Amino acid sequence: MTLTQEMLSSLHLADKTGAWGTLGTVKPLKNFEPENDVHKLAETLANKGNRQTIIDVLTKLDNDQRQEILRLYKKDVQQDLTVNLKSALSGDLENVILGLLKTPAAYAAQELKAAMKGLGTDEATLSEILCTRSSQQLQEIQAVYTQEYKTELVKDITSDTTEPYTDLLLALAKGKREKESGIIDYLLIDHDCKTLSDLGPKKSPNIAQWITILTERSPRHLKRVFDKYQSANAVDIEESIKSHFKGDFQKGLLTLVAVMKNTPLYFADRLYNAMKGMGTNEKTLARILISRSEIDLLSIRVEFRRKYGKSLYSFIKSEVKGDYQSCLLSLCRAEDI
Structure with missing residues (x-):
């Protein structure tokens, strides 16, 4: 290859x-000319033109530049670009283009809301978003969620999921994960490994401690904990999760481990x-x-x-x-x- x-x-x-x-793959366009892009979009939308023009204009820009296009379109054309695009597009293409025009926090909030809307809950999407966003991103997402949907993200999570999966998601939403540092805390690695390995008198792990460690330690620290865990127990962390936990909580933990590893x-x-x-x-x-x-x-x-x-x-x-x-x-x- x-x-x-x-x-x-x-x-x-x-x-x-x-x-x-x-x-x-998407970088800020160096020769960004927002007036020209607004003109292209306005002309295309007015004449029900080529969808490829819309794609070419919006996918070449980063999100900050797309936000500038939204502002300038409103100012110069006196119309809402999002509304015009909704009228011109449909289906999967419409969803992608409108997603590109949202800020990252607003888009994540939209996807979280959609994952909990209706009768069923898309737990895989909840885990994906909450496991892969930084503490700052999670704070921004929650602020936008409250503003857009007039309710708190944590309330929707609580009402749409069941424990202990609920507790895992709420811990992630708090955004308490430690920042990476150049210091290797070997004592804490040993402590966390022993805590995760301890089955207690009932031969079952302490769920609260698992949640604390996996949602608050830094990725590099956790990778070292996972390595030590495998050496100490002759089984990797994923196999232990599959053995001791079930359902959405098990899947959530496996997602979290996968994200922390790579x-x-x-x-x-x-x-x-x-x-x-x-x-x-x-x-x-x-x-x-x-x-x-x-x-x-x-x-x-x-x-x-x-x-x-x-x-x-x-x-x-x-x-x-x-x-x-x-x-x-x-x-x-x-x-x-």
């Missing part, structure tokens, strides 16, 4: 720092599972490409190609069609040979 220069750079950064850097690989797996088989989960596919396009989609592409033997770009191309395909491929950006 021949790696592209983008992939080599991604791997080099991972090897050099021991962590994944900001490796999005976030890009977690998303690569999510994308593959969204596209494999007969049907495609368009909501998951679009959400990940939108939310990770400015963060680590290059790294996700590397992990996808490495694990599944086919590029993410090619997989998307084979699974979805039309303007929706064009939009997603534009976010993915390039083929990995």
Whole structure:
């Protein structure tokens, strides 16, 4: 397999720092000319023009630049760009384009609300979002959620999920995870490993302590805890979770461990599972490409190609069609040979 220069750079950064850097496929456009973009959009929408123009304009910009387009369109055209796009588009393409125009916090809040709307709850989406956002991002999401939906995120989580999964999500929503530091606390690693290994007199783990450790320790610290846990117990942390916990709580813990170990690989797996088989989960596919396009989609592409033997770009191309395909491929950006 021949790696592209983008992939080599991604791997080099991972090897050099021991962590994944900001490796999005979408960067701020250097020669950003918002007036021209507004004119293109206004003309296209007025004449019911080519959808590809809308895709080209909006996917070449980062989120801050899209917010500027929204403001300038309102000022110059005297209309709401979002409303006009809703009238011009439909289906999966409409969902992606409108998602791109929301701020990251507003988009995450929308996806969380949708995951809890109606009779069923999409626990996988709840876990995905709450496990992969930083403390600051979680605070922003909760503020937007309250503003948009006139209720608190934690109240909706409490009413739509069951314990102990509820407790896990609420702990994540608090955003108390420690920041990374260059200090390795070996005593705390030993302590956390022993706590996770302790089954107590009832031969069952202490759920509250598991939640505290997995939602508050830094990713690097947890990776060391997981390594020590496997050495001490002759079984990895995932197998223990499967043995001792059940249902949504088990799945939530497994998601959290996967994210702490390797976030890009977690998303690569999510994308593959969204596209494999007969049907495609368009909501998951679009959400990940939108939310990770400015963060680590290059790294996700590397992990996808490495694990599944086919590029993410090619997989998307084979699974979805039309303007929706064009939009997603534009976010993915390039083929990995």
